[in-house]
Amino acid sequence: MAPDPDRKRTITWDDPKPPLAASRELDGLAFLRAMIAGDYPPPPISRLMNFWLVSADPGEAVFECDPGEYHDNPLGMVHGGLACTLLDSAVGCAAHTTLAQGVGYTSIDLNVSYLRPVLSTTGVLRARGRVVKGGQRVIFAEGVLEDAAGRALATATSSLLVLRP
Numbered sequence: 001m002a003p004d005p006d007r008k009r010t011i012t013w014d015d016p017k018p019p020l021a022a023s024r025e026l027d028g029l030a031f032l033r034a035m036i037a038g039d040y041p042p043p044p045i046s047r048l049m050n051f052w053l054v055s056a057d058p059g060e061a062v063f064e065c066d067p068g069e070y071h072d073n074p075l076g077m078v079h080g081g082l083a084c085t086l087l088d089s090a091v092g093c094a095a096h097t098t099l100a101q102g103v104g105y106t107s108i109d110l111n112v113s114y115l116r117p118v119l120s121t122t123g124v125l126r127a128r129g130r131v132v133k134g135g136q137r138v139i140f141a142e143g144v145l146e147d148a149a150g151r152a153l154a155t156a157t158s159s160l161l162v163l164r165p
């Protein structure tokens with residue numbers, strides 16, 4: 001079945017290699033702040049799902065997203081994967097802010113609780129990530145997804161493996 005021609009998005013994205021190289025030259029906080037300042041483009045996933053990093057502070061990071069109908073699942077609400085993506089990004093970047101130059105990370109788990117539905121009409125979402133405990137090998141972090149009124153829509157906990165050279 002052909003898609004509705006009145007419902008379409010055009011997505012462009014930037015070469016992710018330059019920011020990847022920069023991420024290896026800067027400490028985590030400096031890299032994320034440079035991305036917010038526009039020195040480096042956001043990663044392709046940001047363009048695809050339409051979310052962006054708005055702040056990075058030691059142990060904290062915040063993303064925003066304006067959900068649309070193109071995020072909907074077949075049940076009349078935004079797919080839970082969007083909340084997962086926003087929370088994964090927020091807790092990941094919160095962890096990244098604490099890492100020195102040359103130290104990487106990867107998330108090794110993400111547990112999400114969906115407290116309230118997200119609708120395409122909900123308005124701008126805000127995902128806040130926070131480091132609960134740093135460490136030499138594992139960083140524990142938590143996040144909350146809120147609507148514009150500050151109501152919690154979803155929460156998450158995550159563990160992030162520190163990757164030292």
Ligand SMILES: CCCCCCCCCC(=O)SCCNC(=O)CCNC(=O)[C@H](O)C(C)(C)COP(=O)(O)OP(=O)(O)OC[C@H]1O[C@@H](n2cnc3c(N)ncnc32)[C@H](O)[C@@H]1OP(=O)(O)O
Nearest residue numbers: 042043045046053088089090091092093105106107108161
């Ligand atoms: C600004 C906007 C957005 C910002 C978003 C930022 C947040 C993003 C957060 C994420 O989404 S991170 C992505 C989700 N997490 C992952 O993909 C982690 C996947 N898991 C792994 O890579 C490994 O399990 C892990 C490195 C955590 C542990 O590896 P171990 O070394 O302890 O176990 P093992 O040696 O058994 O490796 C498991 C498999 O991973 C492979 N592997 C490990 N390290 C690798 C590596 N560096 N590159 C490629 N493959 C690797 C390894 O070869 C092996 O493959 P096989 O099973 O086929 O043999």
